[in-house]
Amino acid sequence: MRLPRRTAVALAMLLGLLAVAVAYVFLSGQREKVPAVPETLELPVPIADIPARTDLRTDMFEQKSFETKKVPKGTISTAESLHGRLSLKTLKQGEVVAANAVTMRSTSLALAYGIPEHYRAITVPVTDVSGVANFIKPGDHIDLLAIFTADSGAVSVVKTVLQDIEVLAVNAVTTPPEVKPEDGAQEEAQPRSRRGEEGRTVTIAVTPRDAQIVALSHHTGEIRMILRRTGDALIETLERSQSWTLIGNFPEGAGRPAEAGSGAPDRAEREQPPSWAEMWGAPEPAGPSAPPAVGAPAAKPKEPSVEVIRGLSREYVTPDD
16 A cells, blocks of 8 residues: 555654654763763962961962862962962962952051061151141152251251152051042142141151161151152262351351361261261360370470479479569
8 A cells, every 4th residue: 555645755754853853862861971071270279378468479379270160259360360469368278269368468458568578667757847748648759858956056967868768658548649540630639737736747668777767867856858759769979968068157166177088987986976076077166175194294384484393293483583
């Protein structure tokens, strides 16, 4: 019995679809038997536990493979991204590093986080005059002048003791003022009036040796701050300015100061100068003459006299007319 043409075509298509379905089911079953290889990532992990508040370096980390789907969001992906940052908590050995577990050093966290390496922070009290009328802001660079005056008030010396010093904070403010990109003007560019306020301070970054210079200058003299132009890092060689050479204010009865080029003092003299005047090159005030040593001849008078010797002493006697 022959099937009609249309019936035969329909039956053939049905059988073809059935064959495709059977093949799909068979192949799907075979695929499930072969385990899929998970995607992995190479991420930096600490070689050993890293304590909190540690400056991070690339050599503290090694690469380790992790399944991509098991890596938490916000994970640091390269060791180079960690270099120069600071750990906020202990970073465990072999574990991925979260972005919120590290940070860049900044005074916005606390002042200690923004002090440059190998430097210290020291605070100097200022006034409208010594603090450049409150124009000094965090992030600026300044020079420090020290004014020293003798106890007698007869002579004074001004010396630039430090140059190109970074300002870390002004009072309790550690964040530099923002600069508007559209016009380049700083917010609060003009200083707010602080007339009558007390306790105004400027905190600067200095080396341990320079900290001693600042402390001594403040203790024995008067400090003035000089505001630098932004980007100016020039260090100049400056001679001290002295009242006796600037206006001829020599102490009465004193000789003139030693001329330049007469030779630098040796190390012992620099470390422990015998007097304030010698320390700064000022003319030494004339003091009372020392008594003659025992056995030394007495000064001979100008008029005729007779020298009388009694043991170790000598004297001149003027004959009576």
